[in-house]
Amino acid sequence: FRPLCIGYIPLPGQPAHVIASETCxxxxxxxxxxxxxxxxxxxxxxxxxxxxxxxxxxxxxxMCVFEFIYFARPDSILKNCELEEARIRMGxxxxxxxxxEADMVVxxxxxxxxxxxxxxxxxxxxxxxxxxxxxxxxxTFIQPDQTLREAGVMLKLNALxxxxxxxxxxxxxxxxxxxxxxxxxxxxxxxxxxxxxxMRISSPPMRYPCFMGVDIGSTKELIAANRSxxxxxxxxxxxxxHYLTIPxxxxxxxxxxxQEFCRACFDGSYPVPVPQQLEMDKMQFxxxxxxxxxxxxxxxxxxxxxx
Numbered sequence: 001f002r003p004l005c006i007g008y009i010p011l012p013g014q015p016a017h018v019i020a021s022e023t024c025x026x027x028x029x030x031x032x033x034x035x036x037x038x039x040x041x042x043x044x045x046x047x048x049x050x051x052x053x054x055x056x057x058x059x060x061x062x063m064c065v066f067e068f069i070y071f072a073r074p075d076s077i078l079k080n081c082e083l084e085e086a087r088i089r090m091g092x093x094x095x096x097x098x099x100x101e102a103d104m105v106v107x108x109x110x111x112x113x114x115x116x117x118x119x120x121x122x123x124x125x126x127x128x129x130x131x132x133x134x135x136x137x138x139x140t141f142i143q144p145d146q147t148l149r150e151a152g153v154m155l156k157l158n159a160l161x162x163x164x165x166x167x168x169x170x171x172x173x174x175x176x177x178x179x180x181x182x183x184x185x186x187x188x189x190x191x192x193x194x195x196x197x198x199m200r201i202s203s204p205p206m207r208y209p210c211f212m213g214v215d216i217g218s219t220k221e222l223i224a225a226n227r228s229x230x231x232x233x234x235x236x237x238x239x240x241x242h243y244l245t246i247p248x249x250x251x252x253x254x255x256x257x258x259q260e261f262c263r264a265c266f267d268g269s270y271p272v273p274v275p276q277q278l279e280m281d282k283m284q285f286x287x288x289x290x291x292x293x294x295x296x297x298x299x300x301x302x303x304x305x306x307x
Contacts, residue, residue, distance in 0.1 A: 007031030091118020
């Protein structure tokens with residue numbers, strides 16, 4: 001589900017290998033990207049060098065598609081795909097699927113910026129800054145509770161009235177999860193004098209919880225799971241709302257068959273068995289299982305180590 005890559009540093013007399021979750025981390029230590037760690041693979045680094053052990057595993061891959069949309073930094077490369085360019089292409093696709101007359105395209109910074117640039121390019125509408133972001137506030141999506149998310153939005157972004165007063169805006173963001181950020185920003189843009197606000201989202205609606213490492217364990221937290229697109233639009237206070245379709249998203253990524261990605265948060269098709277009760281909250285997932293038996297390690301078929 002998550003990426004992992006190997007890098008190489010040609011240090012004088014003692015070459016070194018490094019492991020990172022994203023290729024941008026390799027750049028900071030002047031390491032050269034070697035390859036990605038494959039699903040079902042264990043990489044061993046010791047005094048003899050780097051060794052790979054492959055476990056018997058399913059041939060099915062399920063890379064989290066949200067890595068391409070939001071999680072990974074845009075200056076990283078994943079599956080031989082430059083993420084900045086992929087996100088620009090998402091904006092291109094979105095402009096084709098959901099055109100609208102407007103005076104400018106603006107981004108919800110920073111994660112919405114590449115898609116906004118792509119939308120502006122494809123639509124032939126100027127891209128402008130309408131929101132200033134504080135660099136000292138963390139990502140609101142990953143804050144642990146609603147109060148912190150609300151406070152984070154108010155502290156993080158401020159509108160530029162001179163740029164947007166009387167203007168029709170196309171506002172592009174990468175996703176809408178809980179709706180916290182989007183609703184507050186729409187309110188600020190309205191207060192700053194925006195004439196029209198058309199929301200364009202460069203990913204499909206998130207309707208299903210994630211059980212693969214993301215802090216969303218219930219559909220109660222997902223605004224699109226409980227409302228239609230029109231109801232979400234009304235809740236946000238926008239004049240229109242459109243999401244990128246799954247086919248449009250996969251065209252923008254353009255790497256491998258769609259079946260090689262986990263898109264369960266969009267279509268509910270989980271690549272592994274998940275709890276039958278989808279309304280389990282965060283605390284239930286974090287509690288240890290009640291059992292008197294401590295199972296041993298699973299039986300694994302190991303291939304011969306290879307350099």
